[in-house]
Amino acid sequence: MLFGAGAGTLVGLACGGGGDDSRPAVLEHVAREVAVPAFTALHDRAEEMVATMDFLCAAPDPGALATAQTAWSAERDAWSRVLPFGFGPLPAELNALDFWPVRIDTIEDAVAGAPEAADAAYLGTLGVSAKGMPALEYLLWGETSGEALTALQAPEGARRCAYARALAVDIAARTDALATAWSGGYADELASAGSGSTVYGSLKAGLDEVVNKSIDACLTMVKGKLDNPLGNLTGAAEDPSLMESRFSGRTRADLQASLAGVWAVYHGADPDAPAAGISVLVRELDPSLDDRVRAQYARAVEVLAAVPEPMTSALLADRTAVQLARDELDTFRRLLKLDVASTLGVTLALSDNDGD
Structure with missing residues (x-):
């Protein structure tokens, strides 16, 4: 469905207000300055995680476990920031890296059936619910304090x-494959949309992909990560077990990192530098809309930070605060979907067909 793609909108976007189309520079920035560093950081954190596991397995004491937990949290933060890049090389790896809610019985069965030195061959016999970051989180924290050690x-x-x-x-x-794919060619495909890209035959196709996946990332935060545990979709009671990263107590931190990842696409890689992302295009066409998006982002950041960690406890003790964070995130999402997409002439993907 195409919203608001009138002649004036398309001409304004093509001219960029100064005779030049700003879209190539924006897509290149998103590809090379946002996506590539994000996936590189994700792999770097994953390699650091392996190193901490070597120390932990050699001497499973409180210090080694705390170091491994810190490494997992850093890796999780990096993972949450790549959420708006749910296209290209990423979809095939999503479930193997981030299957949740965690199925504890499946993980325990996998551990019980593992050889003394579990390896890739053994993992290859298992389903996605027995591996990935959530499964590793469970093994590093357990369900109760002290259980993992x-x-x-x-x-x-x-x-x-x-x-x-x-x-x-x-x-x-898996993260090495993702980082290599982005730095080794996929960034070129997005950056060259409409001018030689074999994936994106037009600038519009590249812009559509980026905007749609930012909207999808927000939808995942609102519907998957908050509406489900809040019980909003079914009318059920609040259920903390449906929250991500519940064992480590960093559910809110995941949401904050994902929101920051979306913001990097919208504003640009450096939050303190002038805009270089999608904001450039929005501001050329509708400065007041860009101001509204920025104000709503700040509001979402504020209310999300006000929810105490662990959010699993806040869900039961202060449901109103969690619901408010959900609502402000959804308002941000709707601005991107209904206003930004309309202004930029973006064709909305069917995956975001959620009734708005």
Whole structure:
């Protein structure tokens, strides 16, 4: 469906207000300055995770476990920031890297059935619910405080740690493939949309992809990460077990990182520098809309930060605060979907057909 793509809108976008089309520069910035560094950071954090697992498995003590947990949190932050790039090389890896809600029984069965030195061959026999970042999180934190360390120090702890390390190695391999794909060619495809790209035959196709996936990222935050545990979709009671990163207590941090990832696409890679992302195009056509998007982003950041961690506890103790964060994020999403997409003449993807 095409919203607001009238002649004036398209002419204004093509001219960029100064005789030049700004879209190539914006797409190049998003590809090379936002996406490539984000995927590179994701892989770097994954490699650091493997290193911490080596130390943990060699000596499973509180210090080594805390170091591994810190590495996992850094990796998770980097993962959350690539959420708006759910296109190109990423979709094929999504479930293997981030299957949630966690199925504890499946993970425990995988650990129990693992060889003493679990490896890629063994992981290849398992479904996605037994691997990825959420499964590794569960093994590093457990359901209750102290549970993970006790399990790692138990007689079967070596097998458990070896399995957790195998998960980290698998994540590192998958994120390496993603980083290589983006730096090795996919960034070129997006940056050259409409001028030689074999993926995006027009500038519009490249812009459509970027805007739609930012909207999808916001939809995932609102519907998947908040509406589900709030019970908004079914009328059920609040359910903290449906929240991501619930074992580590960083549900809010994941949402904040994902919102920052969307903002990097909209504003640009450096939040303190002049706009270089989608905002450039919006401001050329409708400065007041750009101001509204910026104000709503600031509002969403503010209310999200006001929800205490762990958000799983806040969900039950202060549902109103969690609902408010959900609502402000959704208002931001709707601005992107209904106003930004309309102004830029973006054809909305069917995947965001959620009734707006």
